[in-house]
Amino acid sequence: MDLIIRRAKLMGKDGTVDIGVSEGKITTIKKEIKERGNEEFDAGGRLVLPTFTDMHIHLDSVLTLGTPRYNESGTLLEGIAIWGEYKKKLNIDEMKARAMRALELIASNGTTRVRTHADVTEPTLSTLKGLLELKKECADIIDLEVTAFPQDGILTDPGNQELLERALELGADNVGIIPHIEYTREDGVRSVELAFKLAKKYGKKVDGHVDETDDEQSRFLEVVAAQTIREGYQGKVTAGHTTAMHSYNNAYAFKLFGLLKKADITIVANPLINIHLQGRFDTYPKRRGLTRIKELLQHGINVALGHDCIMDPWYPLGNGDMLHALFMGVHVGQLTGYRELLDSLNLITYNPARALGISERYGVEEGKDADLVVMDAFSELEAIRTMAPRLLVVKSGRVIIKTEPAKIKIVRDGKEKPFNRYL
Ligand SMILES: [Zn+2]
Known part of the structure; x- marks a missing residue:
């Protein structure tokens, strides 16, 4: 052996x-x-x-913290603005070096499968090309999937739809959407329809940023679920963030759970980033803004976690450790019943494996x-x-x-003794 x-x-x-x-x-x-x-x-x-899986991370922007400036408001929108400034000058080799450094960090924390988003709303598609190269170069430590992610929306610029399709031709694994960033509700719905059309044409899965807002009127998840059922795409669709669900009224949320179950959609929560970004327009009480992990699981819906950001325009912290994301998730989502805690490990192991379609070998x-x-x-x-x-x-x-773990010694009464930190 x-x-x-x-x-x-x-x-x-x-x-x-x-x-x-x-x-x-x-x-x-x-x-x-x-x-x-x-x-x-x-x-x-x-x-x-x-080994663990990170279902949602932005490798193109990792480790750019403070360049060209820090996000002082801590909001998603200021983050998008800073990234817009950064990506104008983005250099492919520099981006790949940052992303590889992050992937090594991620692997050192026991994660060997990563799904990343590549921003495909800049005309050169350099982040996508770089991450597709990286996919081959990191294969010894990480199995990488790259989602073509229209960060600024599909319909907000006349060229974006073409860029998204070009990204799929170049070999992106999944089609991204961000309907809540489109200008209107109608555009958001149309962007979902367009993305599914492209997904079917190129034989790809759909991996969206959906309703990442505290606006309780943001209801694109139902649109994604309905489209999934219509297109027979059950089991091939992932919706990330879905933080508006935190603010939905319960009657609507419970109707939605039934629809999500029928559509067999995986919800990807990003606890580190959303506890940091959401509720920024609230005074007090301040909403937590995390999607309803506990209730989704209770309704038999597949839920997985993402780390989302490491030291970038949206999040100044992050260590590439899915146990950090899980630790935050069980606190904010109150998954702290004994059984819930034990089962919570599924959020970074078996549940994402199911979403990636690798359960048979995992x-x-x-x-x-x-x-x-x-x-x-x-x-x-x-x-x-x-x-x-x-x-x-x-x-x-x-x-x-x-890893060689630290050896701790305790010094008391002038004597040094090895300290047993296992409780
Ligand atoms: Zn994201």
């Missing part, structure tokens, strides 16, 4: 097992594997998870892809609570990250 991870605790299971890996696949899981592996790692009873089971992360934690709760270090990250059977 190429690799054996010994004494691993698996999600939802008691006791430990050895995991044997050969040629990129998990070949054996049993109490004790007798043979020796070419490479071995002793998890010592620690939790081993399938998970810690014999025959599945050997994409594994060893947490420095002995339970699911501890992994979330401490956002535990990722001791080992394995992609396609190959070790890509090794």
Whole structure:
């Protein structure tokens, strides 16, 4: 065997097992594997998870914080304005270097699948071209999907529709939409119809920014869901943010849940960014502005998470760690019942795998892809609570990250002792 991870605790299971890996696949899981592996790692009873997925990030703008200026209002709209200034001078090599640095950071945190948005509203399409090149160059550490994202709208400029189509011809994986940025409700509806038409023509999925606003009148998610059903696109559509749902009246929200379930749409929440961006027009009380993760899950709708931004015009922080996004999500969405907390790991593991259509080869089971992360934690709760270090990250059977955790000593009464930080 190429690799054996010994004494691993698996999600939802008691006791430990050895995991044997050969040629990129998990070949054996049993109490004790007798043979020796070419490479071995002793998890010592620690939790081993399938690697995480980031369903929504803007790699073209990562690590640009402060250039050409900082977002002082903290609003989405000032962020879009700053990005508009930056992208006029964007250099493809410089962008790729930033994005690769971010992808390494993301991989170091146990994520090996990323879906990124490439802004396709600038005429050279350089961000898209750069990210499509990067998709090949980062394949040893990350499986990357690139969504053609019309940041400024599809119908707000006569050239944008053509640019979106050109992006699909160049090889973008998914068609993006941003209907709430279009000038009118009618334009928003038409932009959704156009995007589905293009998706069908080029055989792509739809991956939208939908209703990322605190405006309770913003109801494009229902338009996307209805179009999904009409076009027979169930299971191929993702709607990101959907923060207006936070402000919908309950009667409408509950009607919408039924429609979303029927359309089999995945909702992607971005807790770090939306707790930071939403409610900016409120005084007090201030709305949280996060989409209704808890209720969506209760209604059987697939929900996954995105990190969205790392040090860019919209968000000054970010560490590329999906456990940070999850930690924020369980707080803001109040997913803090014991069962809810344990299940919340699905938001960055099995649920996004379903949205990406890779469930058949995803998970810690014999025959599945050997994409594994060893947490420095002995339970699911501890992994979330401490956002535990990722001791080992394995992609396609190959070790890509090794972490040596900090050793802490406590000094009391003049004596130094190793400090046990596991509770
Ligand atoms: Zn976004």
